[in-house]
Amino acid sequence: MTYRPDEERYGRDIYNRSGNSGLLLPQVSLGLWHNFGHVDDFATGRETILTAFDHGIIHFDLANNYGPPPGSAEENFGKILRNDLHPYRDELVISTKAGYRMWDGPYGEWGSRKYLLASLDQSLKRMGLEYVDIFYSHRFDPDTPLEETMTALADTVRMGKALYVGISNYDADTTRRAAEILESLGTPCVIHQARYSMLDRWVEKGLLDTLEEKGIGCIAFSPLAQGLLTNKYLKKIPKDSRAARPYGFLQRSAITPQLVEALRKLNALAAERGQSLAQMALAWVLKDPRVTAVLIGARNKEQLLDSFKCIENTDFSAEELEMIDTILAGAR
Numbered sequence: 001m002t003y004r005p006d007e008e009r010y011g012r013d014i015y016n017r018s019g020n021s022g023l024l025l026p027q028v029s030l031g032l033w034h035n036f037g038h039v040d041d042f043a044t045g046r047e048t049i050l051t052a053f054d055h056g057i058i059h060f061d062l063a064n065n066y067g068p069p070p071g072s073a074e075e076n077f078g079k080i081l082r083n084d085l086h087p088y089r090d091e092l093v094i095s096t097k098a099g100y101r102m103w104d105g106p107y108g109e110w111g112s113r114k115y116l117l118a119s120l121d122q123s124l125k126r127m128g129l130e131y132v133d134i135f136y137s138h139r140f141d142p143d144t145p146l147e148e149t150m151t152a153l154a155d156t157v158r159m160g161k162a163l164y165v166g167i168s169n170y171d172a173d174t175t176r177r178a179a180e181i182l183e184s185l186g187t188p189c190v191i192h193q194a195r196y197s198m199l200d201r202w203v204e205k206g207l208l209d210t211l212e213e214k215g216i217g218c219i220a221f222s223p224l225a226q227g228l229l230t231n232k233y234l235k236k237i238p239k240d241s242r243a244a245r246p247y248g249f250l251q252r253s254a255i256t257p258q259l260v261e262a263l264r265k266l267n268a269l270a271a272e273r274g275q276s277l278a279q280m281a282l283a284w285v286l287k288d289p290r291v292t293a294v295l296i297g298a299r300n301k302e303q304l305l306d307s308f309k310c311i312e313n314t315d316f317s318a319e320e321l322e323m324i325d326t327i328l329a330g331a332r
């Protein structure tokens with residue numbers, strides 16, 4: 001059936017500027033790391049993506065290796081682009097990345113020029129695109145000169161295969177050096193993709209300050225700590241949850257009795273705020289003005305819509321923030 005997007009999709013201003021750039025991103029953006037591979041139900045993934053677009057969520061984040069199997073999220077997204085979203089290409093912000101293992105041999109991962117350029121060509125082919133909006137170095141490569149990795153990124157823009165470049169998982173000092181190299185090449189680093197949630201606050205120890213100083217946006221990934229910061233694990237580990245699945249990175253062992261106790265208390269606090277735990281956890285990340293967007297995962301459109309409502313209340317009182325910290329201190 002021909003897809004017709006909701007005509008009211010831009011009715012709300014949900015967009016934040018990424019650092020000092022011209023790139024505007026929805027405060028809630030959708031990532032395709034899990035739930036969109038060939039192992040997943042294509043119709044459900046399509047419905048989630050189209051529901052996102054219907055709500056003005058125009059940013060979709062991919063990487064060469066998303067699936068499983070690796071590459072299949074890009075293939076599925078390419079199919080949705082071809083069949084449904086093609087007329088709206090100029091409204092979309094599509095990102096992909098290279099850095100983790102994608103193919104065999106010494107050029108199948110990390111940060112060499114050869115790997116990055118070959119990987120982007122493969123990604124474009126899988127998605128049926130001429131260019132992506134953002135191309136990221138997915139991780140810092142300690143064995144390749146940073147100049148080589150950054151020059152390769154800048155060249156993707158010169159070649160017309162990417163519009164903006166970003167980095168992901170780089171520490172604060174390396175981010176500063178990368179930003180300076182990119183600046184000197186005339187292709188500024190516009191965004192940093194970093195893990196950030198109530199349960200993982202490493203970015204607060206320097207990275208966010210560096211990003212602010214350099215005028216770089218921050219898109220926070222795994223803001224729900226892969227689903228831990230939701231109501232799903234309060235009683236048991238549901239069969240269809242990420243922790244119960246045989247692939248992926250969320251282990252059952254992460255769900256300790258101390259954590260569940262803390263999640264129950266957070267859930268009660270969220271209810272007092274009139275939010276689900278997921279909504280409160282996302283709002284908590286968005287409260288920092290240095291954060292451009294939260295990059296969420298969603299297994300279906302219901303999760304997406306529940307999470308999206310976080311933008312309705314991102315204010316926290318000092319007492320609430322203190323309470324959250326006290327509760328989480330008990331989970332460690």
Ligand SMILES: NC(=O)c1ccc[n+]([C@@H]2O[C@H](COP(=O)([O-])OP(=O)(O)OC[C@H]3O[C@@H](n4cnc5c(N)ncnc54)[C@H](OP(=O)(O)O)[C@@H]3O)[C@@H](O)[C@H]2O)c1
Nearest residue numbers: 031032033221222223224225226227230241242296297306
């Ligand atoms: N740059 C990097 O190195 C890197 C690394 C990781 C991720 N990322 C990016 O960040 C994106 C998001 O990461 P993530 O999937 O870990 O994010 P997340 O939002 O922390 O976790 C998503 C999971 O939380 C659960 N969930 C989501 N909304 C829910 C709701 N409203 N109620 C209950 N449960 C809910 C679902 O788990 P169930 O399936 O269990 O229901 C869902 O699959 C990725 O797709 C990717 O684009 C980047």
